[in-house]
Amino acid sequence: MLDGYGDEGHFVTGWDVDPAGVYSVLSKAGTAAKSMSDTGSAMQGNLEEAASAAGTLTSQYGPYSSTVGLVGSALGQFAQAWGRDLLYIAKRTSKSLxxxxxxxxCYVAGALEQAANAQREAAKEPKVDLPGEGGGHGGGRPQR
Structure with missing residues (x-):
């Protein structure tokens, strides 16, 4: 983290960065993030498939209609409850990397103020909007 300006107006850095080490960690973290994203996508598809396969409830009284069954409904509620958290994790990971x-x-190029700005921007909470929510519902970390 950068400290700011010193007593005489010179920019003072508190960073001691090993760029090769940073890029090695970023590469490994990116691979893990991709795997996590693939798993989340597979889980979403599996939940939809499981909810569909769980069957429906059919009214025995007219008019005959079917609604999502109890297991399908529970899986839908699970997906809805955890969807925001999973999206937050993905956005937070991407923003951090x-x-x-x-x-x-910026640090390697000697642009220390830009490096500090990039660090500050990356630390801000990501905006999370789920599909179909419309604007204004996003915001930082999901609340339970």
């Missing part, structure tokens, strides 16, 4: 990359590139 991108910020670390940008800050390191």
């Amino acid at each position: 991108d910020g670390a990359d940008q800050a390191t590139r």
Whole structure:
């Protein structure tokens, strides 16, 4: 983290960055994030498939109609409850990795103020909007 300006107006850095080490960690973290994203996508598809396969409830009185069954309904509620958290994790991970990359590139180029700005921006909470929510419902960390 950068400290700011010193007594004589010179920019003072508290960073001691090993760019090769940062890029190695970013590469490994990016691979793990991709795996996590793939798993989340597979889980979403599996939940939809399981909810569909769980059957429906059919009214025995007219008009005959079917609604989602109890298991399907529970799976839908689970997906809805955890969807925001999973999206938050994905956005937070992406923002952190991108910020670390940008800050390191600025540091290597000697642009220490830009590196500090990149770090500050990466630390901000990501906006999370689920599909179908409309604007204004996003915001930082999901609340339970």
